[in-house]
Amino acid sequence: MQATRRSILIVLSFACVMMAGRTALYATPAKVRPPVDVKHLILEHLKDSYHWHLFSTEEKDIGIPLPVIVRSRERGWFFFLSSHLMEKEEYEGFYIAGEGRYEGKLVETDLQGQEVRPFDLSITKDVLALFFSCGLLMFLVLSLAKWYKKQEVHGKSEAVPSGLMGVMEWFIMSIHDGMIKKCVGKDYKRYAPYLLTAFFFIFLNNVLGLIPLFPGGANLTGNITITFGLAFFTLVAVNLFGNKEYWKEILWPDVPVFMKVPVPIMQIIEFFGIMTKPMALMIRLFANIFAGHIVILALTSLVFLTVAMGPVINVSMSAVSVLFSVFMLALELLVAYIQAYVFTMLSSIFIGLSRQGSHKVKTSYAVETNKK
Amino acid sequence: MDLMIPDSGLLFWMFIAFGILFLVLARFGWPLVTGVVERRNEKIERALADAASARKLLATLKQQEEKIMQQSRDEQTKVIEQTAQLRQQLLDEAREAARHESRLMLDRARAQIEKERDMAMQEVKAYVATLSVAVAEKLLKKQLDPSVRQMDFINNLLEESAKPEA
Numbered sequence: 001m002q003a004t005r006r007s008i009l010i011v012l013s014f015a016c017v018m019m020a021g022r023t024a025l026y027a028t029p030a031k032v033r034p035p036v037d038v039k040h041l042i043l044e045h046l047k048d049s050y051h052w053h054l055f056s057t058e059e060k061d062i063g064i065p066l067p068v069i070v071r072s073r074e075r076g077w078f079f080f081l082s083s084h085l086m087e088k089e090e091y092e093g094f095y096i097a098g099e100g101r102y103e104g105k106l107v108e109t110d111l112q113g114q115e116v117r118p119f120d121l122s123i124t125k126d127v128l129a130l131f132f133s134c135g136l137l138m139f140l141v142l143s144l145a146k147w148y149k150k151q152e153v154h155g156k157s158e159a160v161p162s163g164l165m166g167v168m169e170w171f172i173m174s175i176h177d178g179m180i181k182k183c184v185g186k187d188y189k190r191y192a193p194y195l196l197t198a199f200f201f202i203f204l205n206n207v208l209g210l211i212p213l214f215p216g217g218a219n220l221t222g223n224i225t226i227t228f229g230l231a232f233f234t235l236v237a238v239n240l241f242g243n244k245e246y247w248k249e250i251l252w253p254d255v256p257v258f259m260k261v262p263v264p265i266m267q268i269i270e271f272f273g274i275m276t277k278p279m280a281l282m283i284r285l286f287a288n289i290f291a292g293h294i295v296i297l298a299l300t301s302l303v304f305l306t307v308a309m310g311p312v313i314n315v316s317m318s319a320v321s322v323l324f325s326v327f328m329l330a331l332e333l334l335v336a337y338i339q340a341y342v343f344t345m346l347s348s349i350f351i352g353l354s355r356q357g358s359h360k361v362k363t364s365y366a367v368e369t370n371k372k
Numbered sequence: 373m374d375l376m377i378p379d380s381g382l383l384f385w386m387f388i389a390f391g392i393l394f395l396v397l398a399r400f401g402w403p404l405v406t407g408v409v410e411r412r413n414e415k416i417e418r419a420l421a422d423a424a425s426a427r428k429l430l431a432t433l434k435q436q437e438e439k440i441m442q443q444s445r446d447e448q449t450k451v452i453e454q455t456a457q458l459r460q461q462l463l464d465e466a467r468e469a470a471r472h473e474s475r476l477m478l479d480r481a482r483a484q485i486e487k488e489r490d491m492a493m494q495e496v497k498a499y500v501a502t503l504s505v506a507v508a509e510k511l512l513k514k515q516l517d518p519s520v521r522q523m524d525f526i527n528n529l530l531e532e533s534a535k536p537e538a
Contacts, residue, residue: 005516033386047375048382066456096395119380120379120380120381121381121384121385122381123457124381124382126382127381127382127385130382130385130386130389131385131389133389134389134393137393137397138393138396138397138401141397141401141402141405142396142397142400142403144406145400145401145404148404148405148408149404157408157411158412158415160412169405169409172402172405172406172409173409174408176402176406192393192402192406193394193397193398193403194394194398196397196402197390197393197394197397197398197402201390201393210457223382224375224376224377224378225378225379225382225386226382226386228378228383229378229386229387229390230390233390233394275467290375
């Protein structure tokens, strides 16, 4: 009974925070409110930006200014805080582009009078969130490692961690033993560090993305750049250490000769296979997280969309919106785990396949998986 | 559309941040954690195997103990049976010996009695013979008197000789 009451309290307070945050963000001081541009609102939340917006007061937006690092092709390196861009429209010849090809990005006008993008290494919202999550993950794992070392020094090498450390140990080992060991096969030890890093990086960022307050809330794993980076690492891990058998399967597969020479049909198909596997990983993770964020934000937008329909509909729809948002957040928590799991598992399987022996081994592997 | 195009700046920082994260954790994080847990699992497995073998040993020992106990119990019953048998045998033998002895004694006594009687008979016979001789002597002394008187005389003699016996 008490637990139920507490959970209701948590849900309510959470909803209040969400509603308060959103309301503050988009309430305009004018009496007559302009219609809410939901598409713009949602995309603004999902995209990267040059400063980290926290909340808005009646007069101005409060946020964290972030360093902008750009190299103009004609004028060299520039280094300044993004608050300069917020105060004035333009700073040092740079401004944030409106509609068009570079929407939301920092641009400059070159000597020919054309809008061009400088080489941009700014610490944006996503970059800061990336640093934060990497730091957090590093801290968590290293503190667990440190704990073990400390126990060993004290001569209690058999000590088992409890609390958060115990949960972390269980989580790490469940991925390590339950997935990596089984999917990669015999040289799992070599790949375990990368796969564990990838899993916990994705999982942590998925969860942080669901937390609407700073330093969470950045849509990192729903950003194609991040998933592209992860997929690239998997591509490297699969192909860099692929054995002779793997390359033979690609360059000279067991098919009738006319399919291999003079027109290398099979080779082209296999080469596309190399590319499409990580590509699918990239799109899958991005689309899942991105879509989840869109749904939650759209449900939250119901509160503001229904303001024009009068207080009765507005209040009832707000309640519905909060209920659905909570449901979606719970679902997204599940998705956060599943997508991290799927990405890592498929990476493990691709790696495992690139380290397989001859056909016979492959067949036995297939039989084994079929049995399962 | 720009959602689908990777951003070069973010990608740059992604490679750096993820690379550092990977290198640090691969060097100081994951191997240590997984190593410790794997060693612990091995230890637990070994301990479990040891416990199982110890249990097995204990069971065999118990079985052996049971067997030895059973053997000693069997032995005990056998010894008791043997003792009882032996006692019976000894008793029987003693009884037999006693019976034999008593029979021997009886026989000897009977033989003695027989002998005594024979000796008595012998004496009686000797006495009768002596008597007869005396009677004959007396008869010879009287020598052929008238027959009636002779007959009386014989009768007298006989009566006379019979008297001490009566």
